[in-house]
Amino acid sequence: MVVDYLTDEEVDRLFQALADATRRDILARTMQQEQSVSTLAARYNMSFAAVQKHVAVLERAALVVKERRGREQMVRGHEPTLQKASRLLDSYEELWIQRAQRIADVLAGK
């Protein structure tokens, strides 16, 4: 578990970051897909600065990564690589199970 490697201070930051509903929502969205700070600000009907503060709290807890791209600040959920690899392998596994089913269908003349 990742938690094994966190110091008490890091755990505090993590729980503090997750203690707010807006931040939990930002995290859920950015884990799904990268979002710009301005898109997030529009979604929550909040000022750019307010969203930026939420993002900064998430960033300090290493839950998201922020990157400047042109005029936009992009935010994405930070997933440790191994966890990401494991999620991708799940998708490929599903893909191949479906392929095997289609192979059987073609063989059966369906």
Place this chain on the structure above:
Amino acid sequence: MTVVSTEKDAENLTLTVVADFAATPEQVWELWSDARKLERWWGPPTYPATFQRHDFVVGGESRYFMTGPNGESPHGWWRMQLIDKPRRLEFENGLAGDDGEPVPGVEPAPGFVTFETHAGGTRMTAVTQFVDVAQMEKLLGMGMQEGMKQAVGQMDGLLLAA
């Protein structure tokens, strides 16, 4: 058809899928060697693959594209590394650009497939070896992910209707 086992190795980025089919190894082999048959199963139903070229000889290359529901057509390519009919084949599967040609700098993912006679049918073992997470995402981004979700949705629909 039975998927006998799947093995996911997240440290070595390897996926192994073993499946049994009620057919001879030659029949299963044809689903790889014959482009028209390959097209019927490589892509999800909503993202079918079209192989414009399928040079099924060692060193031969393939060019294919997927057709998505919104007119997207991501391209891919294969290069055959080993052909031992009807026992084993090895190939590389890579991402191609809109011109259909391999994208420089994106490593292809090697695939190793074996076919063995088993219990009156054929046992197929397909191993995919990925290079890194970025490559896994790119190849899956070829409509595979979207198409899969839709395929699962269709299956759920059938189950509900039954």
